[in-house]
Amino acid sequence: MSGKTTGNGGPPATLDDPHLLPSAKNPKRMEALAALAMLIGIAGFAAFIVVYWINASNYWEAATLGIGMLGLGVGVIAWGKYLMPQGPFVEERHDFHSTDDERASFNAAITGRGGLEVTRRKTLLGIFALGGGIMTLALLIPGVRSLGPKPAKSEDTYGTTDNSLFTTNWKKGAKLVTVGGREVQYDDLVVGGVLTVFPQGFEGSSPDQVILIRLAQLGPNQQIQTMQPPGKPEWTAGGYVAYSKLCTHLGCPVGLYQEKTQQLVCPCHQSIFNVNAGAIPQFGPAPRPLPMLPITIDATGQIRANGSFDQAVGPGFWERP
Amino acid sequence: MIDKSLNWIDDRLGVAKGGRTFLDKIFPDHWSFMLGEIALYSFVILLGTGVFLTLYFVPSGHEIVYHGSYVPLRGQRVSEAYASTVGLSFDVRSGLLMRQAHHWAADIFLGAIAVHMARVFFTGAFRKPREFNWIVGTLMLILGIVNGFLGYSLPDDLVSGTGIRIAFSIIESIPVVGSYLGFFLFGGNYPGSGIIIPRFFTIHVLIVPAIIVGLLAAHLGLLVKQKHTQFPGKGKTEHNVVGSPMFPTFMAKTTGFLFVSAAVIFLLGGFAQINPIWQFGQYEPYQISYAVQPDWYMGWLDGALRIMPSWEWVGWGHTIPLEVFLPAVIFPGLIFNILIVWPFIESVWTKDTEYHNLLDRPRDRPKRTGAGAAMLTLLFAVFFASSTDVMANFFQLPLIDVLWFFRFFVPIAPIVAYFITVKICQEMAEAEGIGKRKRANVVERSTVGEYTTTETPVRPGDEHEELEAVPVPTFIDTSDPELATAAGVRRVIR
Numbered sequence: 001m002s003g004k005t006t007g008n009g010g011p012p013a014t015l016d017d018p019h020l021l022p023s024a025k026n027p028k029r030m031e032a033l034a035a036l037a038m039l040i041g042i043a044g045f046a047a048f049i050v051v052y053w054i055n056a057s058n059y060w061e062a063a064t065l066g067i068g069m070l071g072l073g074v075g076v077i078a079w080g081k082y083l084m085p086q087g088p089f090v091e092e093r094h095d096f097h098s099t100d101d102e103r104a105s106f107n108a109a110i111t112g113r114g115g116l117e118v119t120r121r122k123t124l125l126g127i128f129a130l131g132g133g134i135m136t137l138a139l140l141i142p143g144v145r146s147l148g149p150k151p152a153k154s155e156d157t158y159g160t161t162d163n164s165l166f167t168t169n170w171k172k173g174a175k176l177v178t179v180g181g182r183e184v185q186y187d188d189l190v191v192g193g194v195l196t197v198f199p200q201g202f203e204g205s206s207p208d209q210v211i212l213i214r215l216a217q218l219g220p221n222q223q224i225q226t227m228q229p230p231g232k233p234e235w236t237a238g239g240y241v242a243y244s245k246l247c248t249h250l251g252c253p254v255g256l257y258q259e260k261t262q263q264l265v266c267p268c269h270q271s272i273f274n275v276n277a278g279a280i281p282q283f284g285p286a287p288r289p290l291p292m293l294p295i296t297i298d299a300t301g302q303i304r305a306n307g308s309f310d311q312a313v314g315p316g317f318w319e320r321p
Numbered sequence: 322m323i324d325k326s327l328n329w330i331d332d333r334l335g336v337a338k339g340g341r342t343f344l345d346k347i348f349p350d351h352w353s354f355m356l357g358e359i360a361l362y363s364f365v366i367l368l369g370t371g372v373f374l375t376l377y378f379v380p381s382g383h384e385i386v387y388h389g390s391y392v393p394l395r396g397q398r399v400s401e402a403y404a405s406t407v408g409l410s411f412d413v414r415s416g417l418l419m420r421q422a423h424h425w426a427a428d429i430f431l432g433a434i435a436v437h438m439a440r441v442f443f444t445g446a447f448r449k450p451r452e453f454n455w456i457v458g459t460l461m462l463i464l465g466i467v468n469g470f471l472g473y474s475l476p477d478d479l480v481s482g483t484g485i486r487i488a489f490s491i492i493e494s495i496p497v498v499g500s501y502l503g504f505f506l507f508g509g510n511y512p513g514s515g516i517i518i519p520r521f522f523t524i525h526v527l528i529v530p531a532i533i534v535g536l537l538a539a540h541l542g543l544l545v546k547q548k549h550t551q552f553p554g555k556g557k558t559e560h561n562v563v564g565s566p567m568f569p570t571f572m573a574k575t576t577g578f579l580f581v582s583a584a585v586i587f588l589l590g591g592f593a594q595i596n597p598i599w600q601f602g603q604y605e606p607y608q609i610s611y612a613v614q615p616d617w618y619m620g621w622l623d624g625a626l627r628i629m630p631s632w633e634w635v636g637w638g639h640t641i642p643l644e645v646f647l648p649a650v651i652f653p654g655l656i657f658n659i660l661i662v663w664p665f666i667e668s669v670w671t672k673d674t675e676y677h678n679l680l681d682r683p684r685d686r687p688k689r690t691g692a693g694a695a696m697l698t699l700l701f702a703v704f705f706a707s708s709t710d711v712m713a714n715f716f717q718l719p720l721i722d723v724l725w726f727f728r729f730f731v732p733i734a735p736i737v738a739y740f741i742t743v744k745i746c747q748e749m750a751e752a753e754g755i756g757k758r759k760r761a762n763v764v765e766r767s768t769v770g771e772y773t774t775t776e777t778p779v780r781p782g783d784e785h786e787e788l789e790a791v792p793v794p795t796f797i798d799t800s801d802p803e804l805a806t807a808a809g810v811r812r813v814i815r
Contacts (some may be wrong), residue, residue, distance in 0.1 A: 041580075062591015065418075066584045073580025080573025084565075091562045092676060093548055096450075124462035134777045139628045147505035148513075154325045163511045165493070165500055179607065196607050206512050206606035207488075245607060248627070250490040250645060251511065252483060255609040265612050266489065268709055270720055283721050284628060285644045287633030315490040316633055316642030 025084055034078040041071025109313040138141065153319060155312070161207045165317055168244075169208050170293060170308040174199040176212065176242070186238050186301040189214040192259040196245060199305065207313055209253060210293050211264070212303070213275055220297040232280025235294035243279045243290040245273060246314040254290060264290070287316065349564035350552040353440045359433035360574060362582040363426045370423040371526065377413050379405040380522035381478065382515035392598055399603040402518045406476035407599050408572040422590025427469050429586060431618040434462050442663075442693050445681035446550045449674065452664040456545045459660045461536050464529050466618050474595070475617055477518060480596075480613050482604025487522075492643035512606055512747040534686060551677045560678075594718070614708065624706030625652050628727045637687040656700075685747035698738035703733045 021097045044067030048058070118125055152164035156215035159167045173232040176184040176197040182195055195212045202208050202219035214222055231241070243264070245278040252268035257275075263282065265275040271284030291313050294306040314321055333336045348354070381401040387394045389408045399407075409416040435802040440446055447455035469738060470488070474481045489511040492503040497815040506520070507513035548562050559562045564572050589595075601610065613622055625648035659666075667689065668674060683690040705712075713720040761777045 008516065055414060058415070058421075058591050061415055062588050066588035066591070069580045069584035069587065073577040073584060075577070076573050077577030077581070077747050080570050080577060084570040084573055089347055089564065090556060091565055092346065093547070093562065096546060130606075148508040149504060151500040151504045151510070163504070165510060181483065195429060204605060204607065207510065209607040220435065249631075250487045252486060253607050253609040256611065267609050267710070268483065269623075271631075272721075273683050283630060284724070285629045285631050287631040287642065287644050299431065311641065315493055315645065316640045317493045318496050318498075318639055319500060320640040321635075321638045 024107040030078065030082045034075045034083070036075075037078060038075030039071070041068045041073075044068030044071055046208065084213050135227040152317065156321070161205065163270060165319070166309060166312045167207075167312070168313060169199045169205060169211075170305045171199070172305060172307045174305040176200075176210070176295070176303045176305065177203060179203050184303045186220050186297050186303065189240070191215065191217050191239065194257045196253075196255075197242070197303075198256070207246065210242050211245040211254065212240055212242045212262075213257060214240050214296075215262075215275065220301065226276065230278040230280060230289055231276070231292060232294070236307070237295045237297045237306075239301070240295060240297075241275060242293040242305075243273075243296050244276070244293065244309060244313040245290075247286060248281070248286070248288040248290060248315060251314045283286050343545070344568040346545065346564070346567040346571075347549075347562040347564045348567065349549050349557075349562060351552060352442075354549070354758070355578065356433055356437035356440055359447075359582055360430055360437055361537070361539070363430040363433060363586060364533070365579065365584055366426040366586050367423060367430060370419045370426065371530075373416075373419045375413050375526055377405060377409045377416060377476065378522075380475065380519045383519045394599065399602070400477045400518070402475060402477040403598070406478070408571040410599065418587065418590050418591075422587050423472075423592070424595045425463075425589040425593070426586045427472060428595075428616060428618070431462070431465050431469060434458070434465060436596050436659075436735060438462065439683070439693065443681075443683040443690060444550070444552075445677065445689065446687060447664045448548055448677040449664075449668065450670070450676055451543070451550070451753060454540060454547070454666055456661050457536050457540050457543070461533055462485065462660075463657055464533050468525055468529040468533070469618055471521045471529070474521055475525065476596075476598045477604050478596075478598035479601040479608055481597075481605050483613060484615055484619075484668055486519065486606065489609055491645055491649040495650060496641050496646070498641075503751070503753075509603055531648055548678070550678055550680050550684075554702075557679065562678075582748050589776045601604070614711075617704075620704045620707040621700050622649060622653060622703075624703035624708075624727070624731075625649065627709055628724060628731060630701070630728070650772040656696075684746040685750040687750075690746050691743040694742035695735035695739040699731065699735040702727070702734050707732060743752065771775065 037116070044064050045118040048061065048068055048291065051064050052082070077156050120234065149163040152159035152166060155166040161169060161234035162168050163314070177200045178195065178197060181200075181203050183200070184195065189195060190214070191214050193214050197210050197212045198205055198208050215236075218224065218239035220238045222238065223233045223237060224241060225233050226235055227233040235241075244253075247254050247266040247268065249266065249269055249271050250264050254264045254266045254271075256265040256267055257263075258265060262275050263273070266273075266274055266278060267286070269285055271286030273279040273290055274284045278292055279288075281287070281289065289310050293309060295303055296306040297303055301311065326338070337746070379401040384398050385404055387397050387399050387404050387407070389395070389404065390411050391407050394407060406420075409420055411417070439459070441455065470484070474485050474488075481494055489503050489507060492506065493499045495502060504510065506517075508516040509518075549564070551557050551564070553752055555563075558571050565574075565802060602608075614620065626645065629644050629648040632643045632647075634643050681689075683693075709723045709727060712718070713723045716723075762774050763777055765773050767773065
């Protein structure tokens with residue numbers, strides 16, 4: 001590595017070499033340019049302090065800081081590129097693997113001492129390994145188990161929306177309300193209108209979100225007889241139909257309703273659901289229809305749930321039957 | 322003075338010998354070696370701006386009433402995370418600059434890693450003895466993507482909240498353990514007990530950065546120990562490194578490059594708006610926006626989800642949502658595993674167990690280059706598939722047609738790309754005069770308008786093939802003043 005080697009690929013260029021860059025012929029000029037760039041940089045940083053002081057906009061902050069860093073950077077790069085020793089210089093590589101002797105001795109240490117201790121006291125080694133394994137397990141149990149509740153195994157297991165993927169807060173008789181808590185009435189929507197609703201008392205809750213669509217102008221006790229399977233006409237009321245708003249693909253809110261084509265579109269991954277046929281997916285990655293919420297309209301015109309969903313809402317998971 | 326303090330340090334630490342070797346370390350001069358530096362320096366900016374952000378960001382899903390200076394939001398109930406991010410942007414001086422610079426630095430970090438990795442791949446720099454460093458780099462890429470997603474999720478705005486919802490559903494899709502993993506991570510069913518933002522915060526600012534710093538140290542340590550690869554050429558052999566020394570030349574250039582990288586990031590941070598969360602609004606699980614895109618490095622996963630057919634498997638009382646599990650878990654898992662084991666696949670395939678310090682030219686390895694082109698084509702194809710809705714709008718085509726196009730394009734395009742690339746490489750290898758150093762022609766126009774072409778005079782090295790090694794000077798000698806000066810001006814136009 002050390003030692004004086006002037007190179008055997010020809011002498012270093014002399015100053016009258018026609019191939020020399022101007023910077024090499026006239027280093028003083030390059031030095032002045034590098035200094036100028038760095039001075040502009042310093043001016044930029046000074047300006048940044050002023051800009052901060054007078055609380056100007058972030059544009060001024062970025063501009064001054066950017067000029068400062070650019071100036072300083074360009075100056076020091078020019079210094080390095082044009083004025084410092086330029087290669088090519090050579091560094092020899094050395095084999096970084098060990099010699100055969102060193103390898104043999106390393107191997108011998110492992111197998112030799114191992115042969116003595118590890119194979120001779122197999123029982124001790126076994127107990128120690130067992131202990132290490134049990135310790136890991138013992139530490140992992142609180143480390144993982146404390147993180148959250150266990151998910152409910154099935155629909156029958158008692159669960160709340162916090163610990164069960166099967167449960168929602170919809171019950172027979174629950175009032176449909178807006179996120180602001182306003183009760184939704186029979187004549188609230190015109191045909192083609194949509195509204196996001198929740199069971200009263202659970203406004204804004206993720207698993208409970210339902211999209212209420214008015215498909216037809218019918219009387220409060222009339223059902224949409226044209227509803228095709230898997231939709232159920234008897235689960236509609238007054239021309240209204242209600243679907244879970246959680247996409248069965250990845251749980252995004254299915255928020256786009258195209259009245260012209262009678263389709264619900266999920267803006268995340270473009271699954272398309274047919275609202276006239278129980279929200280069956282017509283295209284896209286969603287595998288299942290949006291679960292339908294049975295609704296009814298009471299004597300006062302209040303829209304109410306006539307039961308809960310007949311299946312888990314949202315995307316699929318292992319425990320789902 | 323310097324002598325004395327160096328001696329004082331060396332008495333205690335014994336750094337002189339290794340220090341000299343370190344200062345003499347040679348860096349090959351090639352522009353493509355800067356790509357990794359861009360990644361390194363954007364990571365430095367990420368750490369710096371990130372520390373600034375932690376001083377003001379409140380990692381909490383707790384709801385408060387907003388009272389800051391952004392008028393449209395006043396009086397609304399928002400989470401502390403969202404309110405503090407808006408406050409960070411409008412009420413903390415220089416806060417918006419730091420926040421946007423942080424976001425831009427993350428996008429540039431991952432972009433630089435991707436391009437750096439492509440360079441390493443196509444030139445065969447991952448071959449023996451550098452397989453470990455390839456794996457370490459791939460792990461940093463994975464962690465970078467994860468941390469990018471987590472950081473992007475912290476402000477609790479409408480767009481990022483939708484991303485968290487999708488992440489929960491993807492975890493849910495894993496057979497047998499999916500719902501357990503999701504419940505443990507989120508502290509219950511989605512949206513969880515408000516604990517997800519503090520948890521993401523800890524992972525984002527502590528756990529992942531600490532691992533990345535450790536891997537980075539290993540990456541650079543291995544680079545110093547194993548020394549750089551280099552392109553073949555004048556004086557370059559398998560047994561040397563030709564270039565500029567660590568001190569002072571490379572140090573000056575790379576320090577300058579750090580400043581320039583920082584300048585670009587801060588200029589972007591000030592002038593190019595990114596993630597204006599005050600326009601998106603607070604996340605509510607029942608709200609959604611149209612044409613929402615994740616950060617660029619998540620696009621390929623989103624695209625894969627979009628074009629997947631709805632193949633849910635149901636049986637024996639269980640459901641496997643293959644339409645989610647395949648594109649969002651298996652697909653990235655496969656891609657990252659192929660990346661990690663590629664050096665070993667290649668060495669088994671080529672039966673090559675030699676050391677390689679000289680880089681390949683991509684055209685000389687048609688099959689590897691073809692495989693790389695196929696991989697990039699696949700990733701770009703699914704990336705573009707993540708904007709099907711925007712494309713359908715832009716080109717006035719039915720959304721369904723655009724989706725069907727990508728369902729065919731994504732599997733077919735990589736195969737086509739492979740064969741085209743292999744063919745191009747083979748054609749190039751057969752071209753005449755390839756590998757020869759090119760001589761410039763001087764074209765002159767005489768007074769009567771006649772053109773003449775003369776070849777430039779022969780320069781040293783012209784008679785050699787490009788790949789042939791010609792000896793070059795080996796060391797800067799500062800003891801001889803004449804030579805030392807000459808060394809400073811050895812810059813000849815080639």
